[in-house]
Amino acid sequence: MTDTPTEQDVVDVLTTDHHEVLDLLEQMKVTTDPELLRDDADTIISELVRHSVAEEMYVYPAMRKHLPDGDEAVEHDIKEHKELEQTMKKLEGVGAEEPEFRQLLGQLETILRDHVSDEENEQFPGLRANIPRDELVEMATKVEAANTVAPTRPHPLAPNNQVFHKLVGPGVGLVDRLRDKLTHREA
Numbered sequence: 001m002t003d004t005p006t007e008q009d010v011v012d013v014l015t016t017d018h019h020e021v022l023d024l025l026e027q028m029k030v031t032t033d034p035e036l037l038r039d040d041a042d043t044i045i046s047e048l049v050r051h052s053v054a055e056e057m058y059v060y061p062a063m064r065k066h067l068p069d070g071d072e073a074v075e076h077d078i079k080e081h082k083e084l085e086q087t088m089k090k091l092e093g094v095g096a097e098e099p100e101f102r103q104l105l106g107q108l109e110t111i112l113r114d115h116v117s118d119e120e121n122e123q124f125p126g127l128r129a130n131i132p133r134d135e136l137v138e139m140a141t142k143v144e145a146a147n148t149v150a151p152t153r154p155h156p157l158a159p160n161n162q163v164f165h166k167l168v169g170p171g172v173g174l175v176d177r178l179r180d181k182l183t184h185r186e187a
């Protein structure tokens with residue numbers, strides 16, 4: 001945290017999200033405590049749902065509008081968000097000591113790395129090339145505002161967040177509960 005107002009644009013914010021989740025996935029590879037692993041998995045689920053919803057609300061409409069093949073790129077990205085969510089829905093209720101847990105994390109990482117590389121190598125540079133910087137900075141503000149109203153864990157990624165568990169709760173249905181809260185469709 002700094003005292004100065006953020007000058008980050010939306011690409012900076014979303015790129016940070018990507019790498020926080022990828023770093024946590026790396027960290028989980030050397031973590032053995034099942035409770036911590038389960039908690040980290042919930043953190044990853046909540047961060048990725050929040051990130052996907054923010055992109056769908058504030059970024060993909062701009063991609064459709066400003067990128068030459070924006071519609072196609074957005075359809076592709078949304079399809080990958082759905083694949084991530086399908087994997088996370090399987091991960092919701094799996095205990096960290098079950099073999100399926102590591103398998104699902106591996107699957108999640110593969111989809112996420114591909115998706116992150118599409119966004120960071122193609123679509124994000126496209127956004128910066130086609131949208132004035134002040135608009136990109138304004139989009140960053142919107143994405144960050146969405147973070148603060150979201151019932152997800154605060155940055156930096158923190159395990160055992162009481163508010164998160166009280167508002168959303170871990171376990172089966174987490175992905176849907178988060179998406180409902182974030183898009184204001186109360187369950």
Ligand SMILES: [Fe+2]
Nearest residue numbers: 014018055119
């Ligand atoms: Fe993303």
Ligand SMILES: [Fe+2]
Nearest residue numbers: 052055077119
């Ligand atoms: Fe995305």
